[in-house]
Amino acid sequence: MDLTATTTVRKSASQVYAFWRELENLPTFMAHLEQVRATGDRTSHWVASAPFGKDVAWDAEITDEVPGERIGWRSTGDADVPNAGTVSFVPAPDGVSTEVYVALVYDIPGGSLGKAVAKYFGEEPHQQLDDDLRRFKQVLETGEVVRSDGAPWGKRARKEFPQRPAQPLSDAELTKGAEA
Amino acid sequence: MRANTWAGRNKVEVRDVPDPKILNSRDAIVRITSTAICGSDLHLVDGYVPTMQDGDVMGHEFMGEVVEVGSGVTADKLRAGDRVVVPFPIACGACAACAAELYSCCENTNPNAGIAEKMFGHPVAGIFGYSHLTGGFAGGQAQYARVPFADVGPLKIESDLTDEQVLFLSDILPTGYMGAEMCDIRPSDVVAVWGAGPVGQFAMDSARVLGAAKVIAIDKEPYRLRMAEEAGHIPINFDDADVRSKLLELTGGRGPDKCIDAVGLEATHGSAHIAAYDRVKQAVRSETERPHALRQAILSCRSGGVVSVIGVYGGLLDKFPAGAWMNRSLTLRTGQCHVQRYMKPLLERIERGEIDSTRIITHTLPLDEAERGFDLFKNKQDNCEKVVLKP
Incomplete structure (x- = not known):
């Protein structure tokens, strides 16, 4: 499953990039994430919350990074739901804000886990990611989720x-x- | 605490509910000293705004004393003991909309933005006590309210003005004023205002303050027209007269230069078959608005004029006179009021005595009598123009 979403945040590209690059910040706005922990400079351990099933966790590595512009990552090892993503930060025409473009790819497995994942995303998987980015913007612009x-x-x-x-x-x- | 709640279509009920608590660091808790019933509350009670739920605390016009602030509110902005008027749109002060002073379009304050986006194309700001579409925030017809972004919105009142003099800075005075301001009034302008309810009255007063040559009030309630006339405006009763002919007669055949719709989606109409057409479509929800006032304003306005809409619309309307609008170079301007933009300048006008916002108050009731207040206001009984509630 491929998902894309975009938002504009009224902060500079370097600020928006820096917040995302601090991967521990991701669970503050991404609904399905319980915890992300950096395990090395480019490696991290991700834990997803209940709707995915109790113990869904995987390791990930950053595969592509241009500071202030782009971060790409993918799951490593035998992740239950292999996934990859990129996020790009593009200065907006207003000279103040940053356009954030996110693309995620989930390799949804068969069986009961696959069903649980599909059910979690529901009929409107894009809405989920849109809402994640809305909260990302809230946290960056106002300091917290409203x-x-x-x-x-x-x-x-x-x-x-x-x-x-x-x-x-x-x-x-x-x-x-x-x-x- | 006691709070007036939505209890289903055509029903409000004052109930016991929990006291509000700080949920975000920039919240404040306000002990409410005065609150009011707004015409737009009637749209909620009449069932024309979706996503209301049984138990929702109503009310978006309120003021009082700050009793607690969150850890993110610094003392130079707001502290316990401050007396404040709270603007109805909740605005973060940091997004692009707030930077452009479009506070009612704040991009961050509506936790249900995804729902609002489906309905309106893009989301709108959170609003107190005004459905889950605008965030599901408990309102201010209550003893206490939680006010998010308390360091952005609330206006401190540091003079000895009474509650009644400043309460309407929360909504209807700025709303009426924005209606007039959007008209770009020039000294030669005749301004016609549809609706002589509280917002309409303030639109008329604002048009006068902004220098209009003549202000005309259109309504069918004699007491509301009398109120407008006593404030120096020219009344037209659409039950007694054909509005368009009367407007031509009052303007040397030109039509008003600027027209303000202070009615919105539940207009009544002098012509029974047109009223019935819209009423039926609205009842079966194939149209959500009864837009007679807006249609008439567009058809009446002088070519090249401005039609300014501050009456509330929520969905779709039929038979929009696009031909008149386009061929006669009319400008249509509108918006939920960006209250934060107007509070300070209007407070100064009140202090200078240029606007007397107390003139519209006809009823003051205890909060526990909110239900009676809604009945009086909705059914226009006892010459009811504006109800202030005291918690």
Whole structure:
């Protein structure tokens, strides 16, 4: 499965690149990622969250990198869902912002894992990545993912439709957090 | 706390709900001292804005005292004890839209942007108490509210002006003012305003302040027209007169130079068969708007004039008079108000006595009587123009 998405962030290409290159930042805005940990200069360990199944983790390496312009990566070893991606940072015509172009490729396997992955992406896999980039922009421009009473759990918002009512959360809901 | 909530179509209910808490670092919690019912709240209650849910706290016109700020709000911006008016669009202050002062189109404050994008092509800002399409933010018809980006939006009131004098800086005064400002008013201009509700009244006052030669108010409620007349505007009752002929008569046959639609998607119409056509289409949802005011404004406006739309539209409309618009060089301008842009200059106009925003208040009720307030306002009973609620 091939996915592409794009957004414009009102920061310089070097700032936007630097944030993405700090791979530990990716789970703050990418809905399916639980954790990314750098294991070397160009290698990292990725853990995906529940919808992929409990223990979906893989190693990845950066295969192509031009600082401030482009990062390319791919999974290594026997990843359950082999995947690869590139992100490019292009100065926007306004002279202030940066256009961010993301392309992802997932090699979706057969069997129950493949089904779970397909179900997770649903009928609109592009929407998932669009929403990821929307949060990426929020984090870079405002410092964090924006929460509302109806969608209080940031990057989980889309799974919550129809949402909880737009009224303040109870203490119990706040304690339970995103798992409520 | 107590809060007025949406309880299904044509029903609001004041209920007990949890107190709001800080969810983002740049939030503030405001103890509300005054809040109001807006004409656009009626569109929610009447069921014309999708994605409302049972229990949603309503209200986007409110002010009060800051009782808590998040760790990201610095004391020079806002601190506990500050008295603030809160603008209805939630704006981050950092995106390209905010940099262009298009605050109601903020690119970052709507967690449900994906849904809004499907409906409108591109997303719109978060708005307090105004459906999940605009973010699912609890509103301000309540004792307390959580205000995101509290270091960007809220306007501090440091003088001794009353709540009633400044409350409407949250929405309807800037909205009316933007309606007039979009008209690029010149001293020779005749400005006609469709709708003599609260926003229409403020559009009229703003047109006068911006130097219009003559301001005309179009409505069918005698008490609303009287209110406009007492403020110095010329009334036309569309139940008694043909609006187009009357406008020609008042302008030497030219038509108004600038026209403002302060009605929006639930217009009523003097002509029964046209009203029925749109009402039926709206009922079966093959059209979401009843746009008589907009059609009439376009057909009435002088060639080369501006039609400025501040009445709320939410979806699709039929029979848009594109021929009149195109062939007569009309300019159509519109937008949800970019409130943050206007709050300070309008506060100064209030302080200088150029605008008296208290003149439209007809009812002040305790928050617990919100349901009665909605009934009075919706059904135009007891000469109701504007309801202020006290939590």
